[in-house]
Amino acid sequence: MQLETRKITIVGILGAVSVVLGMTPLGFVPVPTPAGAATIMHIPVIIGAILEGPLVGGLVGLVFGVFSFLRAGNPFVADPLIGILPRVLIGILAAYSYKLVSKDSLAVGLAATVGTLTNTIGVLGLSVLKGYLPLAGAIGIGITHGPPEVVVAVIIVLLVVRVLDNNR
Numbered sequence: 001m002q003l004e005t006r007k008i009t010i011v012g013i014l015g016a017v018s019v020v021l022g023m024t025p026l027g028f029v030p031v032p033t034p035a036g037a038a039t040i041m042h043i044p045v046i047i048g049a050i051l052e053g054p055l056v057g058g059l060v061g062l063v064f065g066v067f068s069f070l071r072a073g074n075p076f077v078a079d080p081l082i083g084i085l086p087r088v089l090i091g092i093l094a095a096y097s098y099k100l101v102s103k104d105s106l107a108v109g110l111a112a113t114v115g116t117l118t119n120t121i122g123v124l125g126l127s128v129l130k131g132y133l134p135l136a137g138a139i140g141i142g143i144t145h146g147p148p149e150v151v152v153a154v155i156i157v158l159l160v161v162r163v164l165d166n167n168r
Contacts, residue, residue: 007056014044014056015063022067031148038148041068042090046115046157049095050108051164057091064090076132077123086122090115105158112157113150120146 021027021041028037045064049057065087072078094115101107124138133141 003055007052010048010052011056011059011063014048014060017044018042018060018064019067022064022071029152031152038145038152040149040152040156042087042115042119043112043153043156043160045087045090046094046112046153047160047164049091049115050098050111050157050161053099054092054095057095058088059091061088061091076127076130079126079130079132082123082126082130082132086119086126089122090118093118105162108158108161109154112153116150116153117146120149 018041021044027039027041029040031038041064042061045057045061048060062084065084068077068087069080069083072083077083094111097114098107098111101110120142124133124142127133128135128138
């Protein structure tokens with residue numbers, strides 16, 4: 001896979017969007033759950049994966065992961081394995097799940113779901129494996145954060161990809 005100018009530009013733009021979402025309250029959408037908010041910081045990774053494939057998705061995920069690691073607000077994200085690896089995998093798994101179905105709204109929704117769950121399960125699962133969280137705590141966080149984040153991600157990714165696909 002060759003990294004063309006277009007792909008490098010998309011990585012830069014979507015990586016910058018991830019950083020802005022992480023530095024401002026824009027990265028959190030209020031939802032009526034005990035969690036109170038759904039993160040959308042992973043959405044640029046999913047969009048990059050859908051539009052340009054696993055390499056771009058993985059690179060945008062790397063930017064998101066490194067930024068999360070550098071700005072870690074809790075000890076488990078300060079672990080590079082937990083802060084970076086799941087974020088790279090978001091882009092790779094979202095791209096392949098999108099390609100698996102076909103290029104329509106179902107594929108976009110599937111990619112958004114897979115990418116979001118990769119982030120949630122990856123971070124929480126690795127946190128349990130490395131002893132940062134008890135299993136029951138991770139399950140509780142996953143149950144309260146996961147579903148609203150999936151719903152928000154599917155809606156936003158569908159809308160953004162539809163607009164960007166129409167402008168190609």
